[in-house]
Amino acid sequence: MIAFLIFGLIGAWWCNELYYGKTLFPQGSASVEGEKIDDMLYITIAITGVVFVITQVLLFWFAFKYQEKDGKRAYFFPHNTKLELIWTTVPAIFLTVLVVFGLKHWFKITGDPPANHLLVEITGHQFAWDYRYPGNDGIFGKINYKLYNSPAGNTLGVDFDDPESHDDIRATEMHLPVGQPVKLVIHAQDVIHDVGLSHFRMKMDAVPGIPTTMWFTPKYTTEQMKVRTGNPNFVYEISCDQMCGSGHFSMRGVIIVETPAEYKAWLAKQKPEYVTLMEGSAPKPNGPAADSAKSNAAIQAGVATN
Numbered sequence: 001m002i003a004f005l006i007f008g009l010i011g012a013w014w015c016n017e018l019y020y021g022k023t024l025f026p027q028g029s030a031s032v033e034g035e036k037i038d039d040m041l042y043i044t045i046a047i048t049g050v051v052f053v054i055t056q057v058l059l060f061w062f063a064f065k066y067q068e069k070d071g072k073r074a075y076f077f078p079h080n081t082k083l084e085l086i087w088t089t090v091p092a093i094f095l096t097v098l099v100v101f102g103l104k105h106w107f108k109i110t111g112d113p114p115a116n117h118l119l120v121e122i123t124g125h126q127f128a129w130d131y132r133y134p135g136n137d138g139i140f141g142k143i144n145y146k147l148y149n150s151p152a153g154n155t156l157g158v159d160f161d162d163p164e165s166h167d168d169i170r171a172t173e174m175h176l177p178v179g180q181p182v183k184l185v186i187h188a189q190d191v192i193h194d195v196g197l198s199h200f201r202m203k204m205d206a207v208p209g210i211p212t213t214m215w216f217t218p219k220y221t222t223e224q225m226k227v228r229t230g231n232p233n234f235v236y237e238i239s240c241d242q243m244c245g246s247g248h249f250s251m252r253g254v255i256i257v258e259t260p261a262e263y264k265a266w267l268a269k270q271k272p273e274y275v276t277l278m279e280g281s282a283p284k285p286n287g288p289a290a291d292s293a294k295s296n297a298a299i300q301a302g303v304a305t306n
């Protein structure tokens with residue numbers, strides 16, 4: 001029992017301090033809002049850690065001290081209301097405080113972002129992420145799953161009859177300017193996925209039919225993180241944090257955080273998806289709005305049959 005106690009506690013310390021302490025949180029949060037998550041985690045670990053050590057020491061020490069011996073009689077102690085009340089209310093108070101802080105933060109990052117925020121849509125499917133930017137109007141064109149058309153390239157099911165879709169940009173990587181809050185609008189097309197952003201301390205389920213949101217502010221550019229981590233190949237990664245099928249492990253996305261000038265330059269080079277699709281299909285629209293009624297038909301039928 002004493003050996004179990006000593007090696008068990010050394011194992012717990014090794015795991016938390018030497019192993020996960022170096023792999024999970026090496027450079028602190030890369031987002032402003034994520035700092036609170038780190039704080040809450042450390043407070044939770046501190047409180048539960050103290051309780052863990054006390055209860056484990058007592059558990060193994062008592063098992064050792066009160067082991068069976070000849071001539072020793074067990075003390076009959078069936079019930080004590082006062083003790084029951086104490087060990088129920090004290091943990092309940094601590095847990096309530098932790099949960100209230102957690103909820104407060106949850107309502108913040110899932111609520112309204114600051115007015116200067118950027119909008120990016122991220123859609124999960126088996127097994128990759130798609131990104132969409134709302135263009136100059138700041139509004140995403142409507143999505144309708146019935147318009148999903150993989151051969152024609154309309155893999156998000158964008159309703160191109162909606163004029164607000166005409167300036168929307170599709171991207172294969174997520175680019176973000178440093179220091180500006182970004183609100184992610186999260187979709188899933190098949191099963192439940194989860195946008196996991198470990199460097200930013202953010203994650204949110206991607207649920208089919210129910211868009212979810214979260215917002216955060218990146219603190220460091222990718223280049224700055226290369227220096228901070230000492231890793232010249234550093235990239236911000238998106239992992240899928242919800243087991244979603246055989247290719248789940250491969251749902252890795254990349255976020256490039258750059259200076260506002262670099263971001264603007266990247267954005268200026270992107271072509272709206274509507275323009276790209278219309279260029280590749282016949283007949284071409286005469287103007288952005290003029291032929292919009294035909295646009296879906298053109299994209300759906302035109303390229304699909306090629």
Ligand SMILES: [Cu+2]
Pocket residue numbers: 193194240241242243244245248249251
């Ligand atoms: Cu997954």
